[in-house]
Amino acid sequence: FFLRNFRSTLIIATAIPVSLLGAIAAMFFLGLTFNQMSLLGLLLLIGVVVDDAIVVLENIYRRHEHSPGIDRYTAAIEGTQQVGFAVIAASLTLVSIFGSVLFLEGIVARFFQSFAVVVTVGVLVSLFVSLTLTPMLCSRFLDVRPKRGATYRQLGRLLDGMDNGYRRLLGWVLANRGKVLLGTLIIVLSSGFFFARVDKDFIPTEDDSRFMVSFRAPLGTSRATMEELVEELDAVIRAHPEVKSAFIGIGFGGTSQVNSGMAFVTMVPRDERSISQQQFIQKIQAEFARIPGVLAFASSPSPIGGMRGDLLQFSIVGPDLAAVASLSNEMYRQLSKVPEIGRVDLDLQLDLPQIRLDVDRVRAADIGLTTADIAYSVNMLAGGVDIAKYSDDPGDGDRYDIRVKAREGTITSADDLRRIFLRTRDGQMVRLDTVAHAVDIVGPAVINRYALQYSANFYTNPSMSLGDAVTLVRERAAEILPPGYSMELQGRSREFAKTSGYVKLALALALALVYMVLASQFNSFLQPLIVMTAQPLAIVGGLFALWITGTSLNLISMIGLVLLMGLVAKNSILLVDLTNQLREQGRPTDEALREACPIRMRPVLMTSLTVILALTPAALGLGAGADVNGPMAIAVIGGMVSSTLLTLGVVPAVYSLVEQGLQRLRDRRGRRATTAA
Numbered sequence: 001f002f003l004r005n006f007r008s009t010l011i012i013a014t015a016i017p018v019s020l021l022g023a024i025a026a027m028f029f030l031g032l033t034f035n036q037m038s039l040l041g042l043l044l045l046i047g048v049v050v051d052d053a054i055v056v057l058e059n060i061y062r063r064h065e066h067s068p069g070i071d072r073y074t075a076a077i078e079g080t081q082q083v084g085f086a087v088i089a090a091s092l093t094l095v096s097i098f099g100s101v102l103f104l105e106g107i108v109a110r111f112f113q114s115f116a117v118v119v120t121v122g123v124l125v126s127l128f129v130s131l132t133l134t135p136m137l138c139s140r141f142l143d144v145r146p147k148r149g150a151t152y153r154q155l156g157r158l159l160d161g162m163d164n165g166y167r168r169l170l171g172w173v174l175a176n177r178g179k180v181l182l183g184t185l186i187i188v189l190s191s192g193f194f195f196a197r198v199d200k201d202f203i204p205t206e207d208d209s210r211f212m213v214s215f216r217a218p219l220g221t222s223r224a225t226m227e228e229l230v231e232e233l234d235a236v237i238r239a240h241p242e243v244k245s246a247f248i249g250i251g252f253g254g255t256s257q258v259n260s261g262m263a264f265v266t267m268v269p270r271d272e273r274s275i276s277q278q279q280f281i282q283k284i285q286a287e288f289a290r291i292p293g294v295l296a297f298a299s300s301p302s303p304i305g306g307m308r309g310d311l312l313q314f315s316i317v318g319p320d321l322a323a324v325a326s327l328s329n330e331m332y333r334q335l336s337k338v339p340e341i342g343r344v345d346l347d348l349q350l351d352l353p354q355i356r357l358d359v360d361r362v363r364a365a366d367i368g369l370t371t372a373d374i375a376y377s378v379n380m381l382a383g384g385v386d387i388a389k390y391s392d393d394p395g396d397g398d399r400y401d402i403r404v405k406a407r408e409g410t411i412t413s414a415d416d417l418r419r420i421f422l423r424t425r426d427g428q429m430v431r432l433d434t435v436a437h438a439v440d441i442v443g444p445a446v447i448n449r450y451a452l453q454y455s456a457n458f459y460t461n462p463s464m465s466l467g468d469a470v471t472l473v474r475e476r477a478a479e480i481l482p483p484g485y486s487m488e489l490q491g492r493s494r495e496f497a498k499t500s501g502y503v504k505l506a507l508a509l510a511l512a513l514v515y516m517v518l519a520s521q522f523n524s525f526l527q528p529l530i531v532m533t534a535q536p537l538a539i540v541g542g543l544f545a546l547w548i549t550g551t552s553l554n555l556i557s558m559i560g561l562v563l564l565m566g567l568v569a570k571n572s573i574l575l576v577d578l579t580n581q582l583r584e585q586g587r588p589t590d591e592a593l594r595e596a597c598p599i600r601m602r603p604v605l606m607t608s609l610t611v612i613l614a615l616t617p618a619a620l621g622l623g624a625g626a627d628v629n630g631p632m633a634i635a636v637i638g639g640m641v642s643s644t645l646l647t648l649g650v651v652p653a654v655y656s657l658v659e660q661g662l663q664r665l666r667d668r669r670g671r672r673a674t675t676a677a
Helices: 006-013 015-030 036-048 050-066 072-103 106-131 133-141 150-175 177-189 191-197 223-238 277-288 321-336 361-366 371-382 415-419 466-480 491-522 527-531 534-549 555-584 589-619 626-676
Strands: 210-216 243-250 260-267 295-299 312-318 352-359 385-390 400-404 421-423 429-431 436-443 448-450 453-460 486-490
Touching: 006 015, 006 050, 006 133, 015 036, 015 050, 015 106, 015 133, 036 050, 036 106, 036 555, 036 589, 036 626, 050 072, 050 106, 050 133, 050 589, 072 106, 072 133, 072 491, 072 555, 106 133, 106 491, 106 555, 150 177, 150 589, 150 626, 177 191, 177 534, 177 626, 191 534, 210 223, 210 277, 223 243, 223 260, 223 277, 277 295, 295 453, 312 321, 312 448, 312 466, 312 491, 321 453, 321 466, 352 371, 361 371, 371 385, 371 421, 415 436, 466 486, 466 491, 486 491, 491 527, 491 555, 527 555, 527 626, 534 555, 534 626, 555 589, 555 626, 589 626
Parallel strands: none
Antiparallel strands: 210 260, 210 295, 243 260, 312 453, 312 486, 352 436, 385 400, 421 429, 448 453
């Protein structure tokens, strides 16, 4: 479109396979795998690696087109030399963004590392290609002769109209620098509005056609009753055509309680059902709520491991079990009043029916029995003891435990223990109630601990964003918990809290590294700041895109915002570098800007559009992995659109204001020196 030349498109396209293969080779030698983050990096590279080649080729094309007397070889050399500095500075700026990854920790660093390696190597390879392969191909195959045809002429008139329109806009910008900067400041401040209203999450929930259900019946529920409840749950799950298969069982987990269990459900592929996985989970959760006698909670698998994948998980922690129970019940009541928090599951189980056996040690000792003898006998009859192993087919490797216990249903209450007889050392038989007294009580089924203290765990899938839910829980905890007791986030909630701090550190380090790289390249402390004025403009666009599309600000979209720090600096570098070259030739600042910016408008638009178009399918939710790729694509596209449109006007205004201010300052100092002399 911009060059109206098919050969130039093929020359630029050569950078894509070479750069991608270079990144894949680096993955091989570093032992990295193809995963969501490395594939996301390769997806991004498709739009990024052609940027340098576009800048070099466009400049060679323009050099040859406006200087008919030189051949393609000379145009390739001179065109590459003119933009070589800008290309190197832009690529090193993007690479320096990922230097901050070295200082990250935890799961955030694991997410960033493979992505950073892929993008960094791909960008460096594309830099090498743009300075070697692209000029060589241009010197051999680039054709700049005018074409005949209506389409060619219409595109030419359209591009000339864009150039003329931008020149008029640039003239107004340079004449109204104060208004431009004031408007820019207002736009940047609006990012606070969008940041406050965009949802916050840890990572996007992926539709991978599977989820799990944790369920729990009241303590003391028999195995027969649990089997009936399991059949009801299984019937509800399998009644839906979206379900492909399901496995359900009781007694999962370290506690192996018969009143609890898990179901693992596999759905049909996404393209074979009309609703998403999350929509189906919400639908089936409402059906579970209508089953009496059981609490069931459906959730997607946890992306960071663990048995449960609920979005919001936290614990109430303290030194006293009774106090933890009381505070947890109050927290449960408070959260249950908020519909957006979802159905809360509190795993505190302190009302298990139990039988306590109080042994009369003196009487037992008189007849020759120890406490251990009594406990072993009761345990054998009530719970059972494995005494041997049995193999029905010798040689098949299968062995079965042989357990001795009372007949099923014989011992169901404390009174049934009276029928137990104990044999003393002299062989006499005595009833159990002559040496011990059985009492019916309730006690804890499971005692959870966190950091050596008692804890009660909460699980829920809020309909509000995870960030808002965490804020609500912290506010309620501050109101309820006394000194010595605390609320501790767990699972993805804890990682979400860590992520915000790590990403803030990454942003700060990225800005510092970009500034240092630009300062060394431009040999100036002020011009890097001019280049970096495009970065807040990109953040505004990224946040606006997330807000308007209803996409959450999560780890993936945060990676996109960090990446924008380097991507948008490329456009500013192109404008500032050519303006500096013209000023070195003796042009005044505004005159240099009026000439340089229209020349660089086309490559700026071309490089931005390649990134935008490459990420558009992911932003539209097309293809596998779109749930994960989408947030970053939306953030990058929004940032590229806003920064490209605003950079073409804001950067010249800032450059003119700063350089003319410095010139007046130098003139004033010169007059003072002359007067003093």
